[in-house]
Amino acid sequence: MPPCAQLTINTSTLIVTLLLSTLILPCAPLQTSRAQDNAPPQTIQQPTQTPTPADGEEVERIDTDLATILLSATDKKRRFVTTLKAEDVRVLEDGVEQRIASFERETDAPLSLALLVDTSASQEKVLRDEQTAAIAFVRSVLRPQTDSASVLSFTGITRLDQPPTSDATLLLAAVEKLKVEYTQANPVCDPDNDVPDDERLRCRTGVFDSIVVAVREVLSKTSERTRRAIILLSDGDDTSSRTRIYQAVEHAVRHNTVVYSIGIRDRHFKEGEMRRDYLRRLAEETGGRAFFPKDARDLSEVFAQIERELRSQYLITYTPLNRARDGSFRKLQIEITTPALRKEKLRLLYRQGYYARQTQKSER
Numbered sequence: 001m002p003p004c005a006q007l008t009i010n011t012s013t014l015i016v017t018l019l020l021s022t023l024i025l026p027c028a029p030l031q032t033s034r035a036q037d038n039a040p041p042q043t044i045q046q047p048t049q050t051p052t053p054a055d056g057e058e059v060e061r062i063d064t065d066l067a068t069i070l071l072s073a074t075d076k077k078r079r080f081v082t083t084l085k086a087e088d089v090r091v092l093e094d095g096v097e098q099r100i101a102s103f104e105r106e107t108d109a110p111l112s113l114a115l116l117v118d119t120s121a122s123q124e125k126v127l128r129d130e131q132t133a134a135i136a137f138v139r140s141v142l143r144p145q146t147d148s149a150s151v152l153s154f155t156g157i158t159r160l161d162q163p164p165t166s167d168a169t170l171l172l173a174a175v176e177k178l179k180v181e182y183t184q185a186n187p188v189c190d191p192d193n194d195v196p197d198d199e200r201l202r203c204r205t206g207v208f209d210s211i212v213v214a215v216r217e218v219l220s221k222t223s224e225r226t227r228r229a230i231i232l233l234s235d236g237d238d239t240s241s242r243t244r245i246y247q248a249v250e251h252a253v254r255h256n257t258v259v260y261s262i263g264i265r266d267r268h269f270k271e272g273e274m275r276r277d278y279l280r281r282l283a284e285e286t287g288g289r290a291f292f293p294k295d296a297r298d299l300s301e302v303f304a305q306i307e308r309e310l311r312s313q314y315l316i317t318y319t320p321l322n323r324a325r326d327g328s329f330r331k332l333q334i335e336i337t338t339p340a341l342r343k344e345k346l347r348l349l350y351r352q353g354y355y356a357r358q359t360q361k362s363e364r
Helices: 127-141 168-177 197-203 207-217 245-254 276-284 296-310 339-343
Strands: 007-010 021-024 042-044 067-074 089-093 096-098 100-106 111-118 148-154 158-165 227-234 257-263 313-318 329-336 347-349 353-355
Touching: 067 089, 067 329, 089 100, 089 313, 111 127, 111 168, 111 207, 127 168, 127 227, 127 296, 148 168, 148 207, 158 168, 158 207, 207 227, 207 245, 207 276, 227 276, 227 296, 245 257, 245 276, 245 353, 257 276, 257 296
Parallel strands: 111 148, 111 227, 227 257
Antiparallel strands: 007 021, 042 158, 067 313, 067 347, 089 096, 089 329, 100 313, 148 158, 329 353
């Protein structure tokens, strides 16, 4: 990246739970307009530890006047069930049954996707397979003028390689350019060398920080009418995040973002491990799924499954009986009520809850 001036962006009121100053080091400001589709990659500073909102500051909340849930259902053979009706399910919020206002297949809603790719040393031998599968996914899922996607890569630092765009050519080019720059052989990664901390971060892995950055800097700025999803390719072995895993999950949930985790790493890489527990938690608590492909063929099938799921979801809406705008977390539960379907033991995938809107002082 050529030298360029530093630009400080102050995020104060609309960044949920992460009220901090964001330092971006691009040659142009971070934007998502079509004029910036082919902007150069941008390095984004990682979140600091999450502070509490200051007095007088408001955080963005989900409006409880109408709650929405995206639901996927699969049978024992992992096939998507696309014939459910409103009378087949019931929705509970904090254990109280809610009256469903609408229940419909969500097959054509616009998508806002973020490909979030781990480019730390543990991915060096498998990155080519990831690129091949991701390219096929982009070509298959992206609908011009309807869907948008972005590409981000991360070590201990997250980089925006391609801002949101509907142009598949730009996305494919960004995926092709991904590479592992800081391998174990890089002098910067030698613990015996005197290297600045911000540079040594490039030898580490900040999975949780990267989730927050992808939501905060990219997906939270997309239309609320789109379905937001992160496709995370990583071994989940976080070595540098300041954000805790529960905070990353919370940030995704607050911004209606589903995480699909794809667990992948160089099996011959000696340091660290595959953190299946982290990858599953990131996915399942946001309404997504975690996958652990064994080889390149499996990886391609995983992307195909994610595409099918994005086109096989139900959208449920209801007005919560609890009208309090207190900013509290509301736990969700969906149950199958039809006896015949209960016997099928369907697996239901949906986010585990949401945050109620908090009344602003001016509304009191």
